Amino acid sequence: xxxxxxxxxxxxxxxxxxxxxxxxxxxxxxxxxxxxxxxxxxxxxxxxxxxxxxxxxxxxxxxxxxxxxxxxxxxxxxxxxxxxxxxxxxxxxxxxxxxxxxxxxxxxxxxxxxxxxxxxxxxxxxxxxxxx
Amino acid sequence: xxxxxxxxxxxxxxxxxxxxxxxxxxxxxxxxxxxxxxxxxxxxxxxxxxxxxxxxxxxxxxxxxxxxxxxxxxxxxxxxxxxxxxxxxxxxxxxxxxxxxxxxxxxxxxxxxxxxxxxxxxxxxxxxxxxx
DNA sequence: ACAAATGATACAATTATGGTATCATTTCTG
DNA sequence: CAGAAATGATACCATAATTGTATCATTTGT
Numbered sequence: 001x002x003x004x005x006x007x008x009x010x011x012x013x014x015x016x017x018x019x020x021x022x023x024x025x026x027x028x029x030x031x032x033x034x035x036x037x038x039x040x041x042x043x044x045x046x047x048x049x050x051x052x053x054x055x056x057x058x059x060x061x062x063x064x065x066x067x068x069x070x071x072x073x074x075x076x077x078x079x080x081x082x083x084x085x086x087x088x089x090x091x092x093x094x095x096x097x098x099x100x101x102x103x104x105x106x107x108x109x110x111x112x113x114x115x116x117x118x119x120x121x122x123x124x125x126x127x128x129x130x131x132x
Numbered sequence: 133x134x135x136x137x138x139x140x141x142x143x144x145x146x147x148x149x150x151x152x153x154x155x156x157x158x159x160x161x162x163x164x165x166x167x168x169x170x171x172x173x174x175x176x177x178x179x180x181x182x183x184x185x186x187x188x189x190x191x192x193x194x195x196x197x198x199x200x201x202x203x204x205x206x207x208x209x210x211x212x213x214x215x216x217x218x219x220x221x222x223x224x225x226x227x228x229x230x231x232x233x234x235x236x237x238x239x240x241x242x243x244x245x246x247x248x249x250x251x252x253x254x255x256x257x258x259x260x261x262x263x264x
Numbered sequence: 265a266c267a268a269a270t271g272a273t274a275c276a277a278t279t280a281t282g283g284t285a286t287c288a289t290t291t292c293t294g
Numbered sequence: 295c296a297g298a299a300a301t302g303a304t305a306c307c308a309t310a311a312t313t314g315t316a317t318c319a320t321t322t323g324t
């Protein structure tokens with residue numbers, strides 16, 4: 001199983017690239033060349049990042065994308081959430097029958113503890129820390 | 133994203149049931165009734181558990197399945213590995229370009245740390261601890 | 265006006281997950 | 295020994311998620 005999916009991965013690469021060229025407007029064309037990621041897919045990803053406030057977009061000739069905030073203020077968890085939704089390690093066990101007393105299912109508790117650890121760690125990783 | 137898939141979940145329910153009826157040979161028919169899991173799917177799951185040494189099977193009339201070892205010696209991680217493969221949170225980043233120096237990619241290190249924590253925790257949870 | 269860029273969105277291909285069906289083999293019981 | 299009741303092995307199918315493609319509309323600089 002993967003913790004990080006492809007589109008999160010691509011998004012990270014793009015955001016890292018932009019963080020390394022802070023202040024420069026970067027077009028999809030350039031990113032495609034540099035990152036070797038399928039162009040239409042990358043466009044879709046960048047548009048999501050724009051809508052989510054991670055990037056700002058500039059339309060028209062000479063346009064492109066640029067970070068909407070400082071690289072220290074963009075966290076791995078933010079980007080994962082955009083493309084992978086909320087991190088829930090726990091879903092399946094809501095159902096039934098794994099243990100006699102549903103509410104206080106001991107497995108749920110243990111998984112919840114793991115989940116909160118993972119969440120905390122992922123939320124602490126910012127883009128700036130990935131640049132070197 | 134889910135940490136535990138459906139077949140792991142079903143497997144857990146079945147194993148827990150058998151742990152609660154230690155020493156009794158349980159047929160798929162009975163498990164299907166008790167757990168309300170689709171029968172042919174459950175069969176496939178139990179067969180996997182048998183091949184992996186979690187259960188023992190008894191063929192022929194009056195046959196079924198029974199735990200191959202004590203419930204304290206069967207760990208959540210064992211069962212997850214059977215149905216979900218090795219836990220790897222890290223795969224995507226092997227590729228390229230996320231950071232300048234591929235070997236010492238800082239993200240890889242951070243994810244590896246999270247992975248080892250999750251692994252450790254899941255490996256410590258045994259079936260016996262889920263029964264009450 | 266035109267070219268070069270993104271916005272929005274519908275569609276398609278591939279893979280993973282969840283599930284079914286079937287025939288072969290073993291074993292108990294009458 | 296025959297037949298029923300169980301698992302073993304395995305091929306197949308359905309659905310959903312992931313990974314992508316294509317296209318038309320809109321904005322903006324020259």
